[in-house]
Structure formats: C-alpha cells, structure tokens
Amino acid sequence: MTFQYLFTACVLPFLAGSVAASAVKQLTENSDIEGKALFLKFFVPGCENCREIDSVWEALAEEFAGDERFVIGEVDCSGSGKKLCEDEYVDTYPSLRYGDYDMYLDDYNGKTDLDTLKAFTLEKVKLKCSYMHESFCTEEEKEALDRIKTMSKSELAEKIEEMNAAVERKYDEVEQKVDAADKAVAAAEFDLERAEKSEIGERITEAEEEVERAKRVLEEAEKIFDMHMEEDEPLELIMMEDWEDKLNDLPM
Numbered sequence: 192m193t194f195q196y197l198f199t200a201c202v203l204p205f206l207a208g209s210v211a212a213s214a215v216k217q218l219t220e221n222s223d224i225e226g227k228a229l230f231l232k233f234f235v236p237g238c239e240n241c242r243e244i245d246s247v248w249e250a251l252a253e254e255f256a257g258d259e260r261f262v263i264g265e266v267d268c269s270g271s272g273k274k275l276c277e278d279e280y281v282d283t284y285p286s287l288r289y290g291d292y293d294m295y296l297d298d299y300n301g302k303t304d305l306d307t308l309k310a311f312t313l314e315k316v317k318l319k320c321s322y323m324h325e326s327f328c329t330e331e332e333k334e335a336l337d338r339i340k341t342m343s344k345s346e347l348a349e350k351i352e353e354m355n356a357a358v359e360r361k362y363d364e365v366e367q368k369v370d371a372a373d374k375a376v377a378a379a380e381f382d383l384e385r386a387e388k389s390e391i392g393e394r395i396t397e398a399e400e401e402v403e404r405a406k407r408v409l410e411e412a413e414k415i416f417d418m419h420m421e422e423d424e425p426l427e428l429i430m431m432e433d434w435e436d437k438l439n440d441l442p443m
Contacts, residue, residue: 214252216264220274224262224292226323230308230316231296232265233276233286241285244303251308260326261316289316320426321433335427339434347435354428365416372409379405 218224218231232248234241252263266272268281279288279296287303288296289312301307320328322336342350379402386398423429 213249214256214263215249216252216262217271218262218264218266218275219271220278222264224264226318227262227292228260228290228316228318228327229262229264229292229296230289230299230312231262231287233268233272233279233281233284233288234265235269235284236267238284244285247303247305247308250305251312254305254309255312260318261312263312291318319429321430322437323433332426332430336430336434339427339431342431342434344435344438347431347438351428351431351435354425354431358424358428362419365412365419368412369409369416372405372412376402376405376409 215232216222230251232241232244248263248265255261255263266275266281268276268284279286287299289299290296299311301311317327318324320332320336322340325333325336328336339347379398383395383398383402386394389395
C-alpha cells in the first residue's frame with residue numbers, strides 16, 4: 192500500500208469533513224437571512240488579519256450553532272458575497288458587523304477573544320421585539336405585546352396616533368429650545384457690537400460674558416437635540432405599528 196494511497200484514503204476525507212463541518216455560514220446575496228440576528232465577518236481571501244480571527248469566529252459560530260435566532264457568518268467580498276459587501280460599503284478587512292440585515296448593520300470594534308464576542312452576541316446581537324421576533328422579547332416586552340394583541344383596530348389606531356403626537360411634541364420642544372438659544376446668541380452678539388462701539392470697557396466685558404453664556408446654552412440645547420434625534424422610536428409604538436400592519440394585511 193503506497194503512501195499516496197494512504198494519504199488519499201485517510202487524510203483527504205478527514206480534511207473534507209473538517210471543511211464541511213464548519214459552523215460559520217457562508218453568505219451571499221441569495222442567502223435566506225430574513226428574521227435572523229446577524230453577526231458577520233466581511234473578508235477577502237489572502238487577508239492576513241482576516242485569517243487571524245478565523246479560529247475564534249469558528250468557535251463563536253459553534254457556540255450558537257444550535258440557536259436558530261442567530262447567524263454567525265462570513266461574506267467573501269471578492270467572490271460570492273461581493274454584492275452584500277457593496278451594499279454595506281465595506282472597504283476594510285476584516286469588517287465585523289451585526290444587526291438586522293433588513294434594517295442596517297452596525298460596526299463591531301471591540302475585542303475579538305471568544306468570551307468577549309460571546310457576551311456581546313448575547314447582549315447586543317438581537318432583533319427588536321415584535322410579534323415576528325418574540326424570541327428576542329423580554330418578559331416585560333412580551334406582556335406589552337400581549338396587551339397590544341387584545342386591542343381592537345380602532346383602539347390601536349387611537350393609541351398609535353396618541354403616541355406619535357407625543358413624539359412630535361417632544362421633537363418640537365427640543366427644536367424650539369435650540370431656536371430660542373440661537374436667537375439669544377444673535378442678540379448677545381448684537382449687544383456686544385454696540386458695546387464695542389461705545390468703547391466702555393465695563394460694558395464690553397459684560398457683553399462678552401453674556402455672549403459666552405448664550406453660546407454655552409446653545410451648545411447644551413444642540414447636544415440635547417442631537418441626542419433626541421438619535422433616539423429610537425419607542426419600542427411599544429413600533430410593536431403597535433407592526434401589529435396594525437399585520438391586521439390590515441388580513442383578508443376582510
């Protein structure tokens with residue numbers, strides 16, 4: 192029995208089995224990933240930094256292999272996954288991203304040891320609670336969803352309108368504070384110009400201090416406005432709107 196025969200009969204089947212046994216999902220634009228929480232590695236073959244995390248990525252995929260809610264996958268940006276990479280504007284490798292592909296994927300820039308990745312996946316890699324993704328809901332969210340399901344169409348529409356109005360009022364409130372602060376800065380700067388023309392030192396100093404105070408108020412108002420704009424729509428409102436859409440899609 193030759194060495195070549197032994198290698199072919201024993202080693203090659205083992206290697207083939209190892210490849211086939213990979214828990215990491217290979218994704219393309221045609222992959223069925225709807226309703227899944229994704230944690231993806233975007234890579235190109237030959238990338239040394241990509242290869243460095245191959246083993247830990249495989250280990251992470253094995254940790255979640257039995258949980259159908261998650262897809263721990265990878266995307267070959269030079270091959271079958273090129274369209275996905277273009278859609279995500281991937282230009283550095285490896286790029287680790289997570290979230291719901293129907294919405295958007297966030298960048299992961301944390302540590303890449305298994306314990307950190309596993310903890311992050313359990314805590315952050317999830318879909319928003321909804322009637323479609325109840326497995327991602329907390330007990331409190333499930334109770335809220337159960338209440339929503341008991342509402343009539345008219346009750347649901349009324350509650351949605353009420354909550355949207357509250358969101359709009361909050362937006363108007365923070366926007367008005369920015370506008371008022373902006374006008375206060377303009378007024379203070381106008382007073383400073385007049386003070387400088389008067390050439391009265393004490394008046395100029397007071398006007399300068401007032402400009403600085405007004406600018407600080409404006410800066411704080413803009414910070415609050417930016418934070419408000421980054422806030423997600425209230426989850427209960429999202430759940431109600433999703434449920435209303437489902438009810439409207441049902442045959443009459």
